Every structure is written in structure tokens, then in C-alpha cells.
Amino acid sequence: MFDDFFIRALVAGLGVAFVTGPLGCFVIWRRLSYFGDTLAHSALLGVTLAYSFELNIAFSVFIISSLIALILIQLQKRTNLPGDALLGLLAHSSLAVGLVVIGFLTFIRFDIMGLLFGDILAVNINDILTIYIGGALILLVLKLIWKPLFASTVNYELAEAEGLNPDRAKAIFTILMAGIIAISIKMVGLLLITGMLIIPAAMARNISDSPQKMVVYSIIGGLLSVILGLFSSLEFNTSSGPSIIAAALFLFILSLLNIKQSIKLKN
């Protein structure tokens, strides 16, 4: 009934959704959506380097994104520019440099659209392995740093005073962000990864009253978005990334309706 590539895409997408669910919650709680965007934009540079030096794409993207995160932290310390300006500076310059480098690599045919918006046809067994092994690692580390990270998200000084070492948790979380972008770039595309992080988590925020519930709903929302999005992308022959994000948006709108209904019921 389904072609192999579709099954592969589905398996890969579901794997990504498991990881973006909880990470996306932290992106919302810690107001990091633009930070996620910046890392994702820099991923293009990572991809071009992977092609130039015949590296593994996920690995190369991970290295470049982590590097950009480090540069950002240094710039924040050394300049008086506001955080959002620095983020914009890094996002667009790394995107531009990536595109310029592509211009030099005339011997390789780039599927730019696939890079920007994801390409289900391109997902192979290696990608699936990368997603599941990388994803499991990310989730494991997130579980280990959950307490200090969450406590410092609620209140930095409380976490610091009561000995939870929030700075370390924050640094590790930054690396996890680079990790999720690295493993999901092929699936969703670099322009839409942040959407995959934020939209299911935003949907979950609308319908949950505790952090744990929000994480669970965010994962479920991500999984549903992948399933809905991939089936409709097959049906209407659209790019996989935008279809998944559009499905996530659809679920978000549904969650808004749910709020209105429950308010009506209460009154």
C-alpha cells in the first residue's frame, strides 16, 4: 500500500517528534524560539561543509550549530548589543555564508528546497538510525538535567541557591538544541525546525495545567502532526516539512477552540 520511502519518512518523523516534544516545551518556557531559529539557520553552513569535506551531515550540522551557540554566548558577554540583534546577526550571516559557499560548490547539485523545507524522499536508513540513536541520547541527557534545568527555568536564583548548578544545565541544553537541529534537518528542513519545536508545545500549553502534561501533550501533538502531515503530503504531493508544520498549526487551532469551550462551560 505504501512505498518504502513513505514508511521510512514516517518512522523518521515520529522519531523526531518524540524529541522535539519535550525540547519544544523548554524552548517556549525559556523563550528560546529565536535562538532555535538562529541555530537552524546556521545549519545550512553545516550542510555545505558536510558536502565539501564529505562529512556526515548530522555531525557537521551539530558541530556548526554548537559553534554558533558558543559564539553567541561570547558575543553576549563582550558586546552591549541586545540579545535579539545578536541572534539576527548570527542567523542571517550564517545563512548568507552558507548560501555563498554553495555558490562555490558548483560541482555538487544542491536541492536547496529540500534543505530549506525538508525532503521525505531523501530519508534513508542511516538517517533513521541517526534520528533514533541521536534522539535517544538527547532524551536521556534531558532527563538527567531535567531537575536543574526546570528549576532554573522557574527561578534561576532558587536553583543556584539550593545547589542545582543551573549554568551547567543551561550549557548542556544548548548542546541538545544543536543536536535536535542536526538530526531533524533532513526531515523538516532548516526553515521549519523551530516550528516543529514550538507549535506542538504551544498547542500543549493551551490544554495543560502542569509541566509534565505539557510535555506529554507536546509529544502527542508532534506525533499527530507528523502522521497527518506526511499523509497529506503524499496525498497532495507537497513538501514534507511544510505539510507537517501545517498539520501542527491545525492542531494548535483546535487547541484554541478547546479553550473557548472550556471557558464557556465554566461560566
Next chain:
Amino acid sequence: MRSNNNLLVKLNNAGYQHNDKWLVKGVSLSVEKGKIVTLIGPNGSGKSTTAKIALGIYKKIDGEVEKYTNKIGYVPQKISIDWTLPLRVHDFMLLTEDLDDESINEALSLTGVVHLKDKNLGNLSGGEFQRVLLARAISKKPEFLVLDEPVQGVDFTGEIALYELIKKISDELNCGILLISHDLHTVMTATDHVVCLNGHVCCSGTPIDVAKNNEYKALFGEQASQILTRYEHKHDHVHNNDGEIKKN
């Protein structure tokens, strides 16, 4: 070196500066098990800063801090919680320590807010939130408790009850408390040691010593001094109806 086994935290000539301005300088104090040390002083005198130095929140400090415990409970003066987080009182209680339901209920009952357990933190009133903050700090049975204006926004009767509770905690858990309070009445009732700050330690000692100190009087006025002394006022005489003093 830890000079005695009861010592929990010791500040040696500690200070902290921010943007080239000293927030507080040359503070030496120590908190021992079962003792309550209270910081008093006008606004901007460095009370909260001193507490944060003791807690290790400020790292680039002058002088040194010796800390002999990791079991710390903290009630900050200001806490801004981002309401993008769906957080119930119950979740908040588990913030820095894994507690069983029994300990959570016990702590919330002590501060009188067990009925709010499933409420969203954002829906609490100022006083209710303050009680939850205190409950959270004591729930983990800390050895060292730092309370920065713990009863702000709490109603009058609640305030007295909470200060009694703080005293009780200090006795029962044998925990050392660093308390910051504006309320000179309460300072007297429970405190073992008072440190009066004004950018530096202007005087310290038992409440009664501090009240008699001239620098303290200059800072707070004569009336404040009377408030403090009134409590420990030992009556060695009675007044006759005409006001004449009659020795006991």
C-alpha cells in the same frame, strides 16, 4: 577551618560590587545550627545581597564564604515566575527536591495552604504565594534556611503565626536561619543575633545590644530602639499610681 561543629555558614569580611558600586562590604557573620540570625537595615543597605553572598548566588565576591551544608532552603525577596509555565503548587513544591506526598502535605499544612495544592501558582494571591514559598523552603528539611522577608503580603494574624512557625522550625529541625525582616517587633521575639547593615555592618549582637547601639539609633531613630528594648525590658521595679518608682 570549621571552628565548631554547629557552624553552617560563615562570612569573612565578605562584599559584593556591581557596576563598580559596592552593594555591601566587609560583612562578617556566622550562622549556627538552631540559631536565628536576623539582618536589619534600611532599603538598599545590602540585606538581600548579603543573603545571596551567603547562598553562593553571587560568585565574584570580596572576602570569603565558608559553607558547611548543602541542604539549603531559600525564600527570595522577589520572585518573578514566568506564567508561560503551567505550574501548580504541587509541581512547585518538587522544584529542587524529590519529596513524597506526605512531606508536601505536611509542609503546606504548616504554612496553612494545603488546600491550594492543586491550584495554579499564577492564581494565588501575594500572601498565599508567600506561604507556598515558605512551605517549599522548609519541606526539604534544610539545615540552613535563608528567609528574605518571608511574610511580605501576609495578613496580620498570619504574620504572627508564620514567625512562630519559623521559630519552631529552627528548634525542631535544629536548622540555622538567616532572616531578613523589616519588622522590628518580630526581630525581638525570636532572634538570637541581630546584624544591622547599612552597606557595611554597623553593629551586631543580641537584639538588646543592638537596640542600645548609637549607630542603630542613628539609623532607625529613638523609637525603633524603644521597640527593641521593650521586649527584654526586665522589670526590677513597679510604678505606684502616682508614677513613683518602687523597687522590687
